Amino acid sequence: MKPIYILNGPNLNRLGRREPEIYGHTTLVEIEAMCRAAAGDAPVVFRQSNAEAELVDWIHEAIDEGAAIIINPAGLSFRSIPILDALKMFDGPIIELHISNIHRREEIYQHSLMSRAVTAVIAGLGPMGYPTSVKAIRQILGNLGTTPSR
Ligand code: DHK
Numbered sequence: 425m426k427p428i429y430i431l432n433g434p435n436l437n438r439l440g441r442r443e444p445e446i447y448g449h450t451t452l453v454e455i456e457a458m459c460r461a462a463a464g465d466a467p468v469v470f471r472q473s474n475a476e477a478e479l480v481d482w483i484h485e486a487i488d489e490g491a492a493i494i495i496n497p498a499g500l501s502f503r504s505i506p507i508l509d510a511l512k513m514f515d516g517p518i519i520e521l522h523i524s525n526i527h528r529r530e531e532i533y534q535h536s537l538m539s540r541a542v543t544a545v546i547a548g549l550g551p552m553g554y555p556t557s558v559k560a561i562r563q564i565l566g567n568l569g570t571t572p573s574r
Pocket of ligand 1: 525
């Protein structure tokens with residue numbers, strides 16, 4: 425069973441203490457547990473990095489070994505051509521995820537470069553967006569006939 429890659433960008437390691445009025449009090453460790461619970465028996469690779477190059481390397485790994493990608497590129501959403509170019513190479517479903525509703529925030533957060541390369545975008549559901557994305561990916565993979573056994 426190929427895993428679902430859940431990749432997180434810069435500063436998300438600080439969730440729970442980072443601007444809780446925007447991102448809430450849930451930590452990334454707690455979010456990972458929510459994702460694994462939602463995935464059931466589907467394997468999950470869950471990682472976070474503050475480094476653009478590392479995220480690109482992980483997308484390359486997903487290209488070779490993954491069934492789907494859920495990515496919160498965080499601040500890199502708005503300027504990272506390397507991440508966009510890597511996502512374009514992935515031939516499975518991709519969900520771009522933002523905890524906050526980036527379209528209701530300051531102008532600098534409103535135009536994600538990634539959206540043109542992904543299957544769907546979820547923004548504004550808070551930490552719940554993560555398990556929601558996992559469940560959606562499982563449904564999409566099921567429809568493609570590639571979901572791990574339920
Ligand atoms: C997370 C970040 O770190 C910000 O740079 C984005 C995104 C929003 C989120 O809502 O998860 O602008």
